[in-house]
Amino acid sequence: MNKINNATIHIRHYQVSDAQILRQLFFNTVRLVNTKDYTQAQVTAWAPSDYDEQVWAQHMQTLNPLVAEIDGKIVGYADLQSDGLIDHFFCHHQYQGCGVGKALMQSILELAKQRNIHTLYSHVSKTAKPFFERLGFVVEKKQEVEVREQVLTNFKMKKSVLDS
Numbered sequence: 598m599n600k601i602n603n604a605t606i607h608i609r610h611y612q613v614s615d616a617q618i619l620r621q622l623f624f625n626t627v628r629l630v631n632t633k634d635y636t637q638a639q640v641t642a643w644a645p646s647d648y649d650e651q652v653w654a655q656h657m658q659t660l661n662p663l664v665a666e667i668d669g670k671i672v673g674y675a676d677l678q679s680d681g682l683i684d685h686f687f688c689h690h691q692y693q694g695c696g697v698g699k700a701l702m703q704s705i706l707e708l709a710k711q712r713n714i715h716t717l718y719s720h721v722s723k724t725a726k727p728f729f730e731r732l733g734f735v736v737e738k739k740q741e742v743e744v745r746e747q748v749l750t751n752f753k754m755k756k757s758v759l760d761s
Contacts, residue, residue: 606700607666611674615664616654618671622689629690634723635749642747660685663704665697673697677705679712681758683719702732709758718755729754 611619627644635643662685665673673688683705688697709717720740721729730736734754741748 604667606672606697608663608700608704609666611657611660611662611664613654613658615671615674616657617650619657619662619664619674619687620648620650620653622671622674623685623687625690626687630693631722631724636747639744639747639749642745643749645745663701663708665701667692667697673701675701675705677708677712677714677717679714681709681714681717683717686719686725698728699732706758715758716755717758718753721752721754723750723752726752726754729756732756 624644624646627640631640631643660676660678662674662676664671665688671689672692675686676684678684686698686701688701705717709715717734718737719729719734720742721734726736734756737753737755740751740753742751743749
């Protein structure tokens with residue numbers, strides 16, 4: 598647990614009932630935060646309005662993310678895959694810069710150590726790149742990825758767990 602403005606950030610494991618809240622958090626973060634670095638067409642492709650609820654729920658079940666809460670409200674989530682991939686890492690748009698991401702990353706690092714994962718990596722947006730750099734990730738390469746006919750720039754970034 599971490600403290601934020603006298604509130605505690607609680608990190609817990611994903612529950613099936615979280616799926617739609619995480620979808621809304623993902624959607625709002627991409628649509629409201631990432632617009633500073635991506636065009637409207639790009640964020641619309643990345644987080645489309647229409648989606649299949651069951652496909653999303655199954656994807657969340659597969660990712661099995663850690664979920665951050667403040668006073669029972671979900672304010673972020675992130676996952677760690679067996680090969681060290683952090684596939685999703687999103688903080689609620691109203692809680693950016695409040696320590697939620699740092700708390701999630703600390704939990705991911707602890708989980709990586711428990712699972713004997715030595716290197717973390719992620720495909721990081723332009724928006725999230727400074728955050729990941731502050732936490733010791735380095736750019737391995739710049740990438741151009743196509744999502745629903747839009748090309749988005751991101752960065753493959755990595756970090757040694759042993760350095761943490």
